[in-house]
Amino acid sequence: MLKLLNLKKEDKELYQLIKKEIERQKFNLDLIPSESLVPVSILETLATPLTNKYSEGYPFKRYYPGTEIIDKIEILAQKRAKNAFNLNSNWEVNVQPYSGSPANIAVYFGLLNPGDVILGPALTSGGHLTHGAKVNFSGKIYHAIYYEIDPKTEKFNYTQISELAKIYRPKIIVSGTTAYPREIDFKKIGKIAKKVGAYHLADISHIAGLIIAKKHQSPFEFTDIVTTTTHKTLNGPRGAVIFSKKEISQKINKAVFPGIQGGPHQNTIASIALTFKIAQTKKFKKTQTQIVKNAKILAKELKKYKFHLVSGGTDNHLILINLKNKKISGKEAETILEKSGILANRNTIPGDQKPFSPSGIRLGTPSITFRGLKEKEMIKIANFLYQLIEKRQPPQKIKKEVLTLCKKFPLNY
Numbered sequence: 001m002l003k004l005l006n007l008k009k010e011d012k013e014l015y016q017l018i019k020k021e022i023e024r025q026k027f028n029l030d031l032i033p034s035e036s037l038v039p040v041s042i043l044e045t046l047a048t049p050l051t052n053k054y055s056e057g058y059p060f061k062r063y064y065p066g067t068e069i070i071d072k073i074e075i076l077a078q079k080r081a082k083n084a085f086n087l088n089s090n091w092e093v094n095v096q097p098y099s100g101s102p103a104n105i106a107v108y109f110g111l112l113n114p115g116d117v118i119l120g121p122a123l124t125s126g127g128h129l130t131h132g133a134k135v136n137f138s139g140k141i142y143h144a145i146y147y148e149i150d151p152k153t154e155k156f157n158y159t160q161i162s163e164l165a166k167i168y169r170p171k172i173i174v175s176g177t178t179a180y181p182r183e184i185d186f187k188k189i190g191k192i193a194k195k196v197g198a199y200h201l202a203d204i205s206h207i208a209g210l211i212i213a214k215k216h217q218s219p220f221e222f223t224d225i226v227t228t229t230t231h232k233t234l235n236g237p238r239g240a241v242i243f244s245k246k247e248i249s250q251k252i253n254k255a256v257f258p259g260i261q262g263g264p265h266q267n268t269i270a271s272i273a274l275t276f277k278i279a280q281t282k283k284f285k286k287t288q289t290q291i292v293k294n295a296k297i298l299a300k301e302l303k304k305y306k307f308h309l310v311s312g313g314t315d316n317h318l319i320l321i322n323l324k325n326k327k328i329s330g331k332e333a334e335t336i337l338e339k340s341g342i343l344a345n346r347n348t349i350p351g352d353q354k355p356f357s358p359s360g361i362r363l364g365t366p367s368i369t370f371r372g373l374k375e376k377e378m379i380k381i382a383n384f385l386y387q388l389i390e391k392r393q394p395p396q397k398i399k400k401e402v403l404t405l406c407k408k409f410p411l412n413y
């Protein structure tokens, strides 16, 4: 139980808001695939006096005094991050990015010039904003070209990626996604990048935990740079790391600091060190295996209720539902689910033209699996979705059952 006694004394208003948010997390089922459920030890490291310290620069090359211990913590985080992915001395890692978007900015700033061509997954095919979307810096500063999923298979078409690469000669090809339910073939994309002389950046933010547990192909053999957030399947603090081949690591480091950031958040870096320690345990790998198992069972059950799953199923931790045959929009489905205590976010699906009125929802199993839910509960959740979206049962009725599940699998906050 988080008591927050000092906060309670100092600021009742904020204390009560935070308590309410904790209660909300306790009594809702979180199916948002990018969210996690960190252990209390992660919260403890975030709340240490490391937050007091300025330490611009890198270990042993700081612009501030008093960084002897901070250096040791940052080096520990680097060492554990590399160990978690079994990386050898050809790879370096930067643990300072404030989050996933700054990590990707730093890669582009370090390796590209304004106007250079980026080839990345389209937003409507599961790409992230920082993969070249028009509204994002990556689509404004660089010349972004997009690859898309095949309308028939609803999976990536590697021949299309290869053809686009030959035509546009990108300086960097981005692989990795934010809403793609299938395994990504990093090997194929790596080959394409090599052929056209492009860097290959794999953004594994969503699947880093699965890769550590060997539940998804690892990109390291086939890439020059790998970025990941630390707060999704990795189940750590909000932050990010950048792995890069030794020969380009100085460019990346300079782009992070002094290029786009100032002082690193050392409390987060300590928490990242702990995240990568936990990620190497048997328990973590077992949980990642269960995340995938749960997603597959949930997908199978949803298909029984004639939900149209993009690509027909899932290989990873997430499911994308095309709701067109259920005559309901993504926004409406999101609202109905939220009223019943189930959180799943609306998402564009292939063919959607308007990102603000998407026709799908995205479901993920990381958070509920960290909470302890297994196959039996996935069958129940699929039925909840059927009752709510197909049968239009009142959300209040399902909410009772959701609450029972939440109480059976309590959070220890």
Ligand SMILES: Cc1ncc(COP(=O)(O)O)c(C=O)c1O
Pocket (backbone or CB within 6 Å): 034, 099, 100, 101, 102, 104, 128, 130, 176, 177, 178, 203, 204, 205, 206, 229, 239
């Ligand atoms: C694949 C991918 N890359 C980058 C990001 C950006 O991370 P952040 O929200 O921490 O900036 C996300 C976030 O959803 C993501 O899914």
